[in-house]
Amino acid sequence: QKEVEQNSGPLSVPEGAIASLNCTYSDRGSQSFFWYRQYSGKSPELIMSIYSNGDKEDGRFTAQLNKASQYVSLLIRDSQPSDSATYLCAWGGSFNKFYFGSGTKLNVKP
Amino acid sequence: DGGITQSPKYLFRKEGQNVTLSCEQNLNHDAMYWYRQDPGQGLRLIYYSQIVNDFQKGDIAEGYSVSREKKESFPLTVTSAQKNPTAFYLCASSIQANEKLFFGSGTQLSVL
Numbered sequence: 001q002k003e004v005e006q007n008s009g010p011l012s013v014p015e016g017a018i019a020s021l022n023c024t025y026s027d028r029g030s031q032s033f034f035w036y037r038q039y040s041g042k043s044p045e046l047i048m049s050i051y052s053n054g055d056k057e058d059g060r061f062t063a064q065l066n067k068a069s070q071y072v073s074l075l076i077r078d079s080q081p082s083d084s085a086t087y088l089c090a091w092g093g094s095f096n097k098f099y100f101g102s103g104t105k106l107n108v109k110p
Numbered sequence: 111d112g113g114i115t116q117s118p119k120y121l122f123r124k125e126g127q128n129v130t131l132s133c134e135q136n137l138n139h140d141a142m143y144w145y146r147q148d149p150g151q152g153l154r155l156i157y158y159s160q161i162v163n164d165f166q167k168g169d170i171a172e173g174y175s176v177s178r179e180k181k182e183s184f185p186l187t188v189t190s191a192q193k194n195p196t197a198f199y200l201c202a203s204s205i206q207a208n209e210k211l212f213f214g215s216g217t218q219l220s221v222l
Contacts, residue, residue, distance in 0.1 A: 032208050042214040043200055092208025102152035
């Protein structure tokens with residue numbers, strides 16, 4: 001059983017639209033969840049962290065967590081071409097391991 | 111400036127050779143991690159360390175070795191036993207286990 005399921009995409013949205021990225025995880029003991037953005041050839045950079053059920057907003061980004069459904073999502077409002085990148089969900093799992101999903105490639109069309 | 115420094119940026123390995131990738135952090139973080147990323151793939155955990163002189167295998171530790179003699183340093187050796195080493199290697203640290211990771215700029219390893 002895979003630890004995480006993340007749609008690899010690519011996900012294409014027009015400029016100004018809302019992009020919705022989703023991730024499901026298998027470790028019920030996980031308490032901390034993160035979204036990273038990675039441009040091609042670069043290292044991942046942290047966008048959002050979320051620790052409790054519900055929504056967390058930061059600028060154009062909103063992270064949503066539902067621990068009962070083992071589901072975490074990221075919404076990007078007013079998508080810009082500069083948002084085109086691969087988005088990785090991540091979480092702290094059992095035995096202090098830190099897991100990453102395979103990433104969803106987002107393409108924002110001008 | 112605080113951060114994580116990985117070197118070299120590019121590295122070439124000859125068959126049968128061991129190579130060592132450097133990772134240094136001045137963030138005073140306890141936990142450090144090594145990940146491997148293949149083209150178009152996510153990050154796979156090689157090794158991680160929560161404190162000095164202690165480290166644990168990740169999901170793909172075979173063919174790799176690490177040491178954690180100092181809090182600031184967590185070098186990764188890719189041994190000759192790793193038959194498919196070509197990948198982008200990322201070092202990361204966090205203030206404690208299961209907290210957000212900060213990444214170095216990565217090392218691209220290729221086989222000659």
